[in-house]
Amino acid sequence: xxxxxxxxxxxxxxxxxxxxxxxxxxxxxxxxxxxxxxxxxxxxxxxxxxxxxxxxxxxxxxxxxxxxxxxxxxxxxxxxxxxxxxxxxxxxxxxxxxxxxxxxxxxxxxxxxxxxxxxxxxxxxxxxxxxxxxxxxxxxxxxxxxxxxxxxxxxxxxxxxxxxxxxxxxxxxxxxxxxxxxxxxxxxxxxxxxxxxxxxxxxxxxxxxxxxxx
Numbered sequence: 702x703x704x705x706x707x708x709x710x711x712x713x714x715x716x717x718x719x720x721x722x723x724x725x726x727x728x729x730x731x732x733x734x735x736x737x738x739x740x741x742x743x744x745x746x747x748x749x750x751x752x753x754x755x756x757x758x759x760x761x762x763x764x765x766x767x768x769x770x771x772x773x774x775x776x777x778x779x780x781x782x783x784x785x786x787x788x789x790x791x792x793x794x795x796x797x798x799x800x801x802x803x804x805x806x807x808x809x810x811x812x813x814x815x816x817x818x819x820x821x822x823x824x825x826x827x828x829x830x831x832x833x834x835x836x837x838x839x840x841x842x843x844x845x846x847x848x849x850x851x852x853x854x855x856x857x858x859x860x861x862x863x864x865x866x867x868x869x870x871x872x873x874x875x876x877x878x879x880x881x882x883x884x885x886x887x888x889x890x891x892x893x894x895x896x897x898x899x900x901x902x903x904x905x906x907x908x909x910x911x912x913x914x915x
Contacts, residue, residue, distance in 0.1 A: 744770075748767045748768065783820075799849075854883070860874050890904060891903075
């Protein structure tokens with residue numbers, strides 16, 4: 702009887718220990734079979750990267766302080782390099798629309814390249830209202846493309862529109878005197894937000910339709 706009691710007590714102790722291990726002991730980290738401790742490949746630019754890289758199809762576009770690089774993601778080769786200045790960090794990322802790579806440039810200008818070859822199609826002149834003591838006054842805050850037109854909101858001064866194919870400026874108006882602008886668009890209006898306000902501009906006559914503060 703004593704041996705049987707000892708056996709039962711032993712079994713209960715083992716079960717209690719296993720329950721504790723399962724319920725209260727911190728779990729060990731799980732290592733995924735697909736996790737790699739080292740990068741598959743590394744791209745080293747000759748200058749500092751100043752904008753978020755853009756992936757379009759099998760190509761990646763990397764904006765640096767002095768150029769834009771086009772990299773084939775399959776072969777990992779650099780297909781082309783085109784010079785274009787853009788030293789401000791955290792710049793707006795390039796965009797590809799209808800085969801054209803749109804790249805924000807130094808001085809709040811724009812450049813258009815053929816996305817496949819890097820050939821320069823056009824570039825806009827830099828902004829003229831630049832405070833030399835604060836280059837951020839000529840920084841592009843937001844950029845979007847809608848039906849062949851590039852809309853640009855610049856830090857603290859202008860809202861502009863350009864023709865995608867030629868880079869020709871279609872119009873430019875005074876926007877807000879506030880920073881951190883953003884853009885959205887639909888069939889009805891172009892929407893500009895910044896700080897505590899939201900404005901809607903007509904697409905045809907380019908006048909402010911309404912404004913709301915939050």
